[in-house]
Amino acid sequence: MNPKKRNLIIGLVALVIIVVVAGVTLWHPAKKSAASGQTVKVGIMSGDKQDQAVWKSVAKTAQDTYGLTLKFVYFTDYNQPNEALLSGDIDVNAFQSYNYVKTWNKAHKSDIVAVGNTYITPMHIYSKQVKKLAEVENGATVAIPNDPSNESRALFVLQSAGLIKLNTTDSSKLVSLPDITENEHNLKLKEVDASQTPRALDSVALSVVNYNYASAASLPKSESVYMEPLNKTSAQYINFIAATSKEKNNKIYKEVAKAYASKATEKAIKEQYPDGGELPAWNLKL
Structure with missing residues (x-):
């Protein structure tokens, strides 16, 4: 092939490639966020x-x-x-x-x-006094969060653990202490700020703790005696x-x-x- 024709063909092919690539870029630009720089x-x-x-x-x-x-x-x-x-x-x-x-x-x-x-994050019941719930003594004190939603959740955790009974099994409902219908072990429920539930372990038998506060307090997994089950209501x-x-x-x-x-x-x-x-x-x- 004539060298001039060959160079011309090569040049045309290169030009076509450049045009195609440019076209793809125009039609499919790099993703940019509307939030960029915010x-x-x-x-x-x-x-x-x-x-x-x-x-x-x-x-x-x-x-x-x-x-x-x-x-x-x-x-x-x-x-x-x-x-x-x-x-x-x-x-x-x-x-x-x-x-x-x-x-x-x-x-x-x-x-x-x-x-x-x-x-x-499933809630946990922690204890420094017992290794399992069956060891909890009659009349023991249990710390729970005092804000309405976390208190309700904690009460359902205690119910699922078999420690108390509430007037409902529907955990989408908000419950509080008056909704306890059975307390076979005569547990004394102590309401504290959610952030203080780990610290309360020094003075109570059990404490129902949100995982973020348990993590912040470096509570060892070995002190968890019960974990909230995960299901559709979760x-x-x-x-x-x-x-x-x-x-x-x-x-x-x-x-x-x-x-x-x-x-x-x-x-x-x-x-x-x-x-x-x-x-x-x-x-x-x-």
Whole structure:
């Protein structure tokens, strides 16, 4: 072949390749987030270092995938994050379950909603005095959280453990101490702030503890004498990323939720909670 013709053909082929590649790029541009360059203030609890480590992974995913910067605002008790959300001091928060927000919204006439699920953590009954529930003495004191939703959940845990009976088996209903119909062991139920349930173990026989507080207090698994069972009614205990209802379709907040519901986050959860105390819940089948 004539060298000139050969070079011309090669040049034409190269040009066609360039045009095709350029066309593909135009029709299928690199994914860019509507949130790129934005900063989102996320309210989380200060006591759980493992949860903070998980969120560090989420922040990296949010930055790398969506160009989002997550700024964390830390709180010390369950009342503060929702108040901050409603006042606009933060954009979203991530600390509560569906049953908790249902109670909160009713009590505060608020409109906090979920923009994406995060995890679920079964409650545990802990003890420093006994190795199994059968060893609990008559008249023993049991610490439970004092906020309505967690107290209700704790009472259902005690019922599932066979320690008390309530006037219902429907855990979607909110119950309190007057709803106890049987207390065969004459247990004395002591209401304390949820964050203090681990510390209460020094003075009570049993304590029903939220996993985040158990983790923050480094309670050993060996001191857990009962774990809340997971079933269909457990859906109400799934935690989520929360926003106000007017922001429920906010694309930026949805991308925070997508950053959480990632393989990287799942890996981080498994690394931080090797005992399975916290489980990814965005695709959980109960």
